[in-house]
Amino acid sequence: MQQAIERNVSYQPVIGLEVHVELATQSKMFCGCRNVFGAPPNTLVCPVCLGMPGTLPVINRRAVEFLCKTGMALGCDVAPFSKFDRKNYFYPDMPKNYQISQYDMPLTTGGSVRLASGKRIALNRIHLEEDTGKNIHAGTSMAASEYTLIDYNRAGVPLMEIVSEPHIATPEEAEQYLSALKSVLSYIGVSDVKMHEGSLRCDANISVRPAGTSTLGVKAEVKNMNSFRSVVRALRFEIERQTEALTSGERIIQETRNWDDARGVTYSTRSKEQAHDYRYFPDPDLVPLTLDDATLAQWREELPELPLDKRDRFIAEYGVSEYEAGILTEDRSAAEFFEAVARACGDGKQAANWMLGDVRRSLEKHSLTLATSPVRPAQLAELIRIVAAGQISGKAAKEVCDAVVAEGTDPQAVVAQRGLSQISDTEAVGAMVDDALAANPESVASYKGGKAKALEFLVGQVMKSSRGKANIDIVRELLRERLG
Amino acid sequence: MADVPMDINQVSLLARLPLTEEEAQRFAGQFSRLFEFIADLQRLDVSAVHATAQVIPLHNAFREDEIRPSLDREVALENAPDSEGGYFKTPRILD
Numbered sequence: 001m002q003q004a005i006e007r008n009v010s011y012q013p014v015i016g017l018e019v020h021v022e023l024a025t026q027s028k029m030f031c032g033c034r035n036v037f038g039a040p041p042n043t044l045v046c047p048v049c050l051g052m053p054g055t056l057p058v059i060n061r062r063a064v065e066f067l068c069k070t071g072m073a074l075g076c077d078v079a080p081f082s083k084f085d086r087k088n089y090f091y092p093d094m095p096k097n098y099q100i101s102q103y104d105m106p107l108t109t110g111g112s113v114r115l116a117s118g119k120r121i122a123l124n125r126i127h128l129e130e131d132t133g134k135n136i137h138a139g140t141s142m143a144a145s146e147y148t149l150i151d152y153n154r155a156g157v158p159l160m161e162i163v164s165e166p167h168i169a170t171p172e173e174a175e176q177y178l179s180a181l182k183s184v185l186s187y188i189g190v191s192d193v194k195m196h197e198g199s200l201r202c203d204a205n206i207s208v209r210p211a212g213t214s215t216l217g218v219k220a221e222v223k224n225m226n227s228f229r230s231v232v233r234a235l236r237f238e239i240e241r242q243t244e245a246l247t248s249g250e251r252i253i254q255e256t257r258n259w260d261d262a263r264g265v266t267y268s269t270r271s272k273e274q275a276h277d278y279r280y281f282p283d284p285d286l287v288p289l290t291l292d293d294a295t296l297a298q299w300r301e302e303l304p305e306l307p308l309d310k311r312d313r314f315i316a317e318y319g320v321s322e323y324e325a326g327i328l329t330e331d332r333s334a335a336e337f338f339e340a341v342a343r344a345c346g347d348g349k350q351a352a353n354w355m356l357g358d359v360r361r362s363l364e365k366h367s368l369t370l371a372t373s374p375v376r377p378a379q380l381a382e383l384i385r386i387v388a389a390g391q392i393s394g395k396a397a398k399e400v401c402d403a404v405v406a407e408g409t410d411p412q413a414v415v416a417q418r419g420l421s422q423i424s425d426t427e428a429v430g431a432m433v434d435d436a437l438a439a440n441p442e443s444v445a446s447y448k449g450g451k452a453k454a455l456e457f458l459v460g461q462v463m464k465s466s467r468g469k470a471n472i473d474i475v476r477e478l479l480r481e482r483l484g
Numbered sequence: 485m486a487d488v489p490m491d492i493n494q495v496s497l498l499a500r501l502p503l504t505e506e507e508a509q510r511f512a513g514q515f516s517r518l519f520e521f522i523a524d525l526q527r528l529d530v531s532a533v534h535a536t537a538q539v540i541p542l543h544n545a546f547r548e549d550e551i552r553p554s555l556d557r558e559v560a561l562e563n564a565p566d567s568e569g570g571y572f573k574t575p576r577i578l579d
Binding site: 025026027031032033034040041042043044045046047050058059060061062063064083088090091092135136137145146147148149150151152277279282284286287288289290291 | 494498500536537538540542543545546547548549550551552553554555557560561569570571572573574576577
């Protein structure tokens with residue numbers, strides 16, 4: 001009986017994310033080596049980031065600025081006093097045998113990430129540290145490899161760790177959190193947030209507990225998820241694994257588990273307990289940070305409008321839907337492009353339609369992006385204006401749009417070159433209508449006999465004789481008038 | 485020997501410094517004296533002193549975000565016990 005009741009317990013997940021973000025500085029965190037992805041191995045290293053004895057680290061001011069700006073954008077409290085600590089461990093990815101990080105006095109605390117849904121996920125802290133080198137294990141797996149190759153180009157790259165509270169309720173919400181965070185980081189320009197290049201990495205802490213209870217269950221820390229998609233899959237897997245274990249009376253142990261994307265499972269890394277004793281202590285090579293109000297005020301001043309604020313403003317200012325505004329503001333430069341078009345043509349709704357419709361299709365067709373296409377906002381605004389003025393047909397407009405996007409030619413020039421001007425002059429169209437009526441007496445008779453369809457045949461005849469250039473609305477209007 | 489609030493064997497394991505039984509005994513004795521010094525310090529009234537991690541009267545020692553030349557790779561790898569294809573080479577890492 002007891003068993004049966006337990007089986008009916010439903011479990012709910014409790015999820016917290018730790019996101020590591022490589023900052024887009026020119027140089028590394030504590031030395032002047034270039035900070036760039038993809039250079040030949042060990043070409044961006046120096047005595048400092050190789051941990052040579054006698055070298056001294058010096059803090060990159062820009063990295064501190066980037067972290068503080070991130071904190072300000074997320075409503076965190078920037079600490080008036082902060083310091084760096086040494087996290088001690090032996091692993092060849094860190095040649096000093098310690099990583100410079102922040103332990104008990106992170107640069108920011110509190111704050112939250114606002115999701116597209118409106119929900120806010122509270123943050124615990126954001127701290128600054130240095131990235132580690134990259135290990136390449138020869139052979140098919142770490143266990144099977146005979147040796148390990150190490151590239152220290154990444155060692156010492158400024159790394160920001162954003163730790164959420166365990167307030168994420170579902171795998172889908174975790175994805176929304178990552179997507180919102182990525183968007184903010186990219187807007188403020190502190191990172192290129194490329195998950196596939198490792199400049200944005202995510203670990204998850206997840207436990208489950210009986211629905212309605214408030215005590216936290218035993219958590220697993222899941223690592224090695226390389227895309228938003230794998231985060232969602234790994235979390236779903238863990239919920240199922242932990243729920244099954246608890247349902248069948250097993251005990252969950254606190255452990256680190258790696259996500260295997262190919263097999264779609266997490267597996268225990270069986271790391272030893274004592275390995276987690278990092279013996280943090282303040283780094284004696286680095287003096288503390290005390291950021292003055294004037295500097296913080298200036299950084300705050302430099303923050304751009306944030307994606308969800310922009311989204312809300314687009315809805316209010318340009319009358320676009322929440323969905324459209326969401327897509328338009330995903331990328332900051334695309335949002336700014338849209339806004340320039342909307343302002344120049346004076347019709348936000350039309351600007352949105354074009355940007356999300358034909359412009360998008362043309363970009364895809366020519367394998368371009370807004371950044372790589374030669375199109376300028378003024379050209380799209382001009383296109384929207386001449387369509388509204390009836391100078392070209394909707395069909396011709398698509399052709400013009402494609403040429404503008406692919407070649408950056410002015411719309412008027414495309415219209416002139418290709419003879420796409422629409423005939424909207426009532427007299428000229430009237431003459432064509434009269435010709436069509438005279439040439440097709442049977443259609444005229446059948447329309448008058450009640451066959452409404454005959455009108456469309458006549459419209460077609462006029463469009464054909466004008467080679468598509470007659471303004472179709474005027475053609476239809478004049479035919480109705482004449483047949484009245 | 486005074487009561488040492490630390491496990492000498494755990495410390496030696498974490499520091500990757502294997503100790504003989506005799507060394508473990510000796511260091512445990514030395515550590516316990518260190519703890520006595522600290523116990524002495526704890527008798528001082530420091531209620532008016534701010535906690536600090538540094539005794540140097542400095543803060544905000546920054547460098548500007550400027551690129552400086554890195555080492556030539558040959559030089560970087562010169563002291564490595566082993567290297568291969570521009571990488572440092574280590575024995576297999578056991579998890």
